[in-house]
Amino acid sequence: MDHLFTVDGCSATPVPPTALAAEGLFERQHLQEWVIAHPAVLGDEVLVITSEFDRWADTDGVPAWDRLDILGLDATGRLVVVELKRGTADRDVHLQAITYAALVSRFDLDTLAQAHRDFLKGRGESLDLETCRQRLLEHVDGDWSPELLQRPRQVIIAADFPKQVTHTMVWLSEMNLDIDLIQAGLWKVQDQLVVGFTKLYPTPEVEEFTLAPARNEAKAAAQKLEERSGARKAVHVIVEAGLLPDGTRIRLVPRHGATETIREAIHVWMGEDSSRGAATWTNGSANQLTWEADGRRYSPTGLAKHIFTSVTGRKADGIQGTTWWDVDTNHVPDTVDPDDWAALAGLSLVRLAKQLSGSGKDWTTLHSLLASLPSGRWTTYGDVAIAVGSAALPVGTHLSTCGQCPNPWRVLNAAGQVSAGFKWSDPTRTDSPADLLAAEGVSFDTGTADPSTRLPLETLKNLLDD
Template sequence: MDHLFTVDGRTATPISRTGLAAESLLERQHLQEWVIAHPHVLGESVLVITSEYDRWADADGVPARDRLDVLGLDATGRLVVVELKRGTADRDVHLQAITYAALVSRFDLHTLAQAHRDFLSHRGQALDADMCKQRLLDHVDGEWSPALLQRPRQVIIAADFPKQVTHSVVWLSEMGIDIDLVQVGLWRVEGSLVAGFTKVYPTPEVEEFTLAPARVEGEAVAKKLQERSRSRNAVHVLVGAGLLPDGTRLLMTPRHGVTDAIRTEIRSWVAQDTARAAATWANDTAKPLVWDADRASYSPTGLANHIFTSVTGRSVDGIQGTTWWDVDTAQVPAGIDPEAWATLAGSDLTALAKQLSGTRKDWTGLHTLLSGVPAGRWTTYGDLAAVVGSHAVPIGQHLSSCGRCPNPWRVLTAAGKVSSGFRWPDPSRTDTALSVLIGEGVRFDGEAADPDQRLREDEFRRLLDG
């Protein structure tokens, strides 16, 4: 980020850039603590395992002097090695990162749990090694994989990078060494310091055009990472969008990662206990499925792997578990429009996530659209969802609970009817949405509104463009 300004209408005033050294900020006491407190600067869903780690020794038992700044674990099961520099990175900083990656690549679950226990203990959190081990296992979406531990991802954070580093990192990435460069900047704004972290390599364009086998050695490991990322991302999208209310019933259909013969075995196994074929959804990004068979919580991939192992007696990697679970649309959650709920039929969790791009955390765009629906017109939950990148179900849920949404009575089902789940924000109101709409000039044929008065998706988009 080369230029920052404070803005007051048409006036833009430059913000002065400073640096950590100029502000007497240190790597260990300051920059490192920022990263530990906000590990998302290292990538999505990173758990910090330890920092300032130096408990490795050579074959003769002589301790090594190398000290790893930060070690993390991402949700796909890969270690994240972090090297920090408060100023311009040294010309050989990438070699330091590679050294640390080589050292941690032989760590196992026991070593990591011990390191995490010591790290938490120094910070006043008393967890024993078994609890730390479980914490690491719970963070990973799917079975623990030693093969993935051997392929650490490296992140170098510095104020700037010399060309020797950037050229080397690009070549190393092409050779299968996964290194990210993150630039940390510092600005002084109205007497306060503002820090920013910008990923400068690989850029999204580089990631898009770089083949997975070139960045992660071996097709099996690359595929495993890809499938785990897809499953994890699907869950995050669904939870973020609020598509599925807590308690939604899901039914299992084994799909990705198994042969027809194994599917037949799974069906026979389920026939012995039908509870094995169902789970309940909870809006938890780590373990959103509560399995009917044992009432334990699982990630979609973790449960699919558990079922596979229970049936075959073998372990498995690479299953995309979100493809195994479909919404039971025969059971409509309370307050959900049955017609909107029925549109979820025939789609697994992965397919549902692909339909969504918005989240339930910011409904500003939805409120803007609702304020544009004039008296005498109506629209549908689906039309609104298409414009804001959501789905009719979370749109309906939000309208029923918001209390601040403009014109919620002007939103009808796809059939042009008032939703059975519609409620006034003011419970003392005794009139109906139907009577209000008729009073505003909307014509009805029985319970269905005149389709000629419907404000559709394309009209909304024109309103936004205007």
Template sequence: MDHLFTVSGPSATPVPPTGLAAEGLFERRHLQEWVIDNPQVLGESVLVITAEFDRWADTDGVPARDRLDVLGLDATGRLVVVELKRGTADRDVHLQAITYAALVSRFDLDTLAQAHHDFLAGRGRPLDLEACRQRLLDHVDGDWSPELLQRPRQVIVAADFPKQVTHTVVWLSEMNLDIDLVQVALWRVEGHLVAGFTKVYPTPEVEEFTLAPARVEAKAAAEKLEERSRARNAVHVLVGAGLLPDGARLRLTPRHGVTEAIRVAIAAWVGEDDRRATATWSNDTAKPLSWAADGKSYSPTGLANHIFRSVTDRKADGIQGTTWWDVDTDHVPDNVDPDDWSSLAGTDLASLAKRLNGAGKDWTVLHTLLGAVPSGRWTTYGDVATVIGSHAVPVGTHLATCHTCPNPWRVLNAAGRVSPGFRWADPTRTDTPADILATEGVRFDEETADQEARLPLDELQRLLEG
């Protein structure tokens, strides 16, 4: 973030930046604690394992003096090595990060569990060693992979980066070594300090067009990482878009990573207990599936792997679990229009995520669009979703629970009828959207609105644009 302003109506006043040193703040006492308390600045789903770690030894058994600032674990099973600088990074900061990455790449589960145990104990949150071990295992989406531990991701957090660092990091990234540069900035706003963290490298464009091809061509460990990353990203997309309401039912349909013979064996196994065939969705990015067979929570891939092992007695390898779970449209969640819900029939989680990639829960644009729909006209959940880049289901769910949406009665289902899931923000209201539309001049044939009053999609788009 290069510029920050305080805003009052049409006036925007620049806020001058400050720095950690200027404010008397330090790397370990302050910046490090900010990162530990807010690990999302290091990437999605990062668990902090330890901080200020220095319990390693050289080949002679003499303890090394190097101190690792923060060590994390992301949900794909990779370690995250974090180097912190409160000012401009040193010209060789990337070498420090690489050194730490090389040291931790030899760690195993027991070493990491002990480090996490000591870290929590030192912060007054004791947890026994076995519980720490299980916590690490539960955080990883899929089986624990020693191969992925050997490929740590590195994050360097600093106020600024000299050109020597950025140029070198770009080249190392092209050589398939993952290093993120995160810039921390500080402002003083009306007596309060405001900190901002911005990932300056790699940008999404660099990851897609420069780094992704190198990862595709990497070894088996990198391919496994890509499989897990896609599965994790699919869940984050679905949760971020709010497509599936809590309680939505999913049905098991094994696809990716298994042969036809194994699919047949799974079908026979499911036939022994029909609870094995279904799971319930919750909007939790870590473990969104509650399996009917045991009531436990899983990630899509974690549950697919569990089912695979239960049937074959073998370890699964490379399953993309988000392709295994279809939306069960026979069970319509509350506040969802049945016709819109039925459009998801036979669609798996991975396919839904591809359809919704880029959508989110920021409903500001939706509110702007609804406010522009004129009296005496109506539109549909699907058309609104098309204009704002979402899907009819989350649009309908939002309207059913929103207390500030303008003109919600002017949105009907695809058939031109009031959705069964429609709810007024004021539960005491007894009139219906059809009643309001009728007073605005919209004619109804029984329960269906006159199609001539429906806004064409292109006209709806122009309302948002102008």
């Protein structure tokens, strides 16, 4: 973040940057603790395993003096090695990160569980070794992979980076080594310190157009990582968008990673017990599917692999489970409009995620827009979603569960009718949105609002700018 301003109406005043050292803040006591408390700085769904780790030795058994700042584990099953600098990074900081990555690449599950137990103990949380092992296993989406542990991702966080480091990062990335550079900026706003973390490299454009081709040519471990990352991204998008309400029925349609013969065998196997092909969705960071066959929770990929192995007796490899699961549109949740729900027929989780890419939960903007809807006019879930950068179903689900949305009765379905999923947050209310709109002057013909009183989409967008 290069520029920060305080805003008072149309006036913006620059906030001068400061530095950790100038404010008496330290690398270990402060910067490190901020990252541990908020591991999202390191990427999606990173579990901090340990910090200040120094319990390793060389081949002669002599302890090494190197101290790893933070070690994490992401949901794809890769270790995350974090190096922190409160000021400008040293010119050889990347060598430190590579050294730590090489050291931890030989760690196994037992080593990591031990380190996690010791880390938690030092922070007043006492867990036994087996519980720590289970925590690590459950954090990973899919089977535990020693191959992926050998390919740690590295993150260097500093106030600034010399050109020698940034130039080297570009080359190392092209050589298929993953190192992220994150800049930590500090400002003082009215005696309140504000810290910001900005990913300098690689940017999304670099990852997509420069690094992705190289990674596609990597060996099997890199391919497995890409598949898992894609699955995690799809699930993350759906959860963040709030598309699928808890309890949504999901049905099995085997696709990616299974031959036609295996797919036919799975369909026969499902025919023997209908519960084998059904699951229910629960929003969360892990294990979103509850399988009806055994009542246990799995990730989409984890359950697809379990089913593959159950039918074939072989280990599943290279399966992207988000392609295996479709929304069961025969079962409509109470909080959604049936017409909107029917539009999801035949879509797998990964295809839903692609449709929703960029959608989010900016409900502050939504509330602002709803508050500005004029009396005697109505709009649709779809138009509201376009205006706030979301999708119709998440908007409808939020309106039915929020309890604080202003003017919810002025939002109808695409046909200009009250959504079948609409409900008041106050269960004692007996009036309908149509009653309120009629009182405002909107006429209804057999349950359909007068189209001349519908707000055009452009007018809706302009309300946000006013």
